[in-house]
Amino acid sequence: MSTKKRKPVSKINSGESSQESNPQSKERVKPAPPVISYRRIIIRTVLIVGSLILIRYYTEKDGFESFAPNTRQSRKLVADIPCSKDYDDDRKVFTECAPKKCGRIVMDNVVSEEEAKNMLKIAQRGLLRGGSSGGASILDLHSGALSQGEQFVNIYKLMEREKILTEDDFKIYTNVKNKIRNAIAQHFEIPVSSLYLTKPTFFSRMIDRPAKTIHDEYWHPHVDKKTYGSFHYTSLLYLSTYEKNFKGGRFVFIDKQVNRTVEPLMGRLSFFTSGAENVHFVEKVTEGTRYAVTVSFTCDPSQAISDPKL
Numbered sequence: 001m002s003t004k005k006r007k008p009v010s011k012i013n014s015g016e017s018s019q020e021s022n023p024q025s026k027e028r029v030k031p032a033p034p035v036i037s038y039r040r041i042i043i044r045t046v047l048i049v050g051s052l053i054l055i056r057y058y059t060e061k062d063g064f065e066s067f068a069p070n071t072r073q074s075r076k077l078v079a080d081i082p083c084s085k086d087y088d089d090d091r092k093v094f095t096e097c098a099p100k101k102c103g104r105i106v107m108d109n110v111v112s113e114e115e116a117k118n119m120l121k122i123a124q125r126g127l128l129r130g131g132s133s134g135g136a137s138i139l140d141l142h143s144g145a146l147s148q149g150e151q152f153v154n155i156y157k158l159m160e161r162e163k164i165l166t167e168d169d170f171k172i173y174t175n176v177k178n179k180i181r182n183a184i185a186q187h188f189e190i191p192v193s194s195l196y197l198t199k200p201t202f203f204s205r206m207i208d209r210p211a212k213t214i215h216d217e218y219w220h221p222h223v224d225k226k227t228y229g230s231f232h233y234t235s236l237l238y239l240s241t242y243e244k245n246f247k248g249g250r251f252v253f254i255d256k257q258v259n260r261t262v263e264p265l266m267g268r269l270s271f272f273t274s275g276a277e278n279v280h281f282v283e284k285v286t287e288g289t290r291y292a293v294t295v296s297f298t299c300d301p302s303q304a305i306s307d308p309k310l
């Protein structure tokens with residue numbers, strides 16, 4: 001057995017050994033290429049691919065991808081989408097206002113926490129006097145329509161006997177509406193003055209109860225421009241939080257490849273162009289109570305409504 005010590009493999013490979021033993025031959029000796037660790041490459045690849053699969057699994061569970069998760073976002077979330085043909089005629093008439101670009105936006109800093117709480121109080125106070133016997137109740141501040149049992153009553157009629165809403169409530173609503181209108185005008189680069197509040201504008205409350213009438217069935221996919229006629233820009237201000245105050249009840253945009261969800265969050269503003277590029281529905285609420293308010297805008301002055309007031 002030889003007693004000579006073997007040089008470490010790394011030294012042999014690095015080419016250092018020949019340089020050390022013969023310094024004069026420095027120029028002629030090329031350094032050996034670095035040793036490629038295939039094991040390391042395989043481990044890294046497995047880790048990267050694994051993480052990507054996990055991220056995809058959690059964000060795209062059941063063909064659902066989260067566009068806006070239920071945590072406060074400090075920045076504006078924007079998804080630009082090509083417009084449908086729904087605005088072709090409108091663009092000729094409402095040149096400044098009809099959408100030139102379409103999309104969906106979520107902002108958590110347009111409405112203050114206090115304003116959101118006050119809006120929730122309005123919704124709760126109004127809806128306490130009514131309530132659908134199915135799962136979905138609304139209070140429309142413009143027409144006064146308030147769900148009650150399987151029909152609607154007029155809250156302004158009820159207010160002849162009882163003070164339900166105050167002047168302050170209407171001021172709060174108008175203030176919030178103006179903030180939303182400004183955010184929409186700014187994002188879509190249109191003059192604020194060309195954007196009008198339109199009907200219906202309503203608070204909604206959803207609970208887990210079997211539907212009694214068609215008005216309780218909020219989970220059908222639809223296009224707002226078709227459903228409501230006058231809408232060009234739809235906005236939703238959420239007054240409760242997904243998974244904290246209720247389960248189910250996510251807002252879902254239906255796209256070709258995947259459904260994209262907006263998870264309601266207290267004070268969160270979501271707005272989008274109201275045409276066929278934004279087909280959507282609300283998942284059934286399975287637990288708790290979901291509150292929101294729909295505030296929508298039109299470019300058509302003949303469809304404008306004035307701010308609700310007492």
Ligand SMILES: O=C(O)CCC(=O)C(=O)O
Pocket residue numbers: 204224236251280281282292294
């Ligand atoms: O409450 C929501 O999140 C959306 C409701 C809706 O789609 C609608 O009122 O047209």
Ligand SMILES: [Fe+2]
Pocket residue numbers: 222223224280
């Ligand atoms: Fe809708």
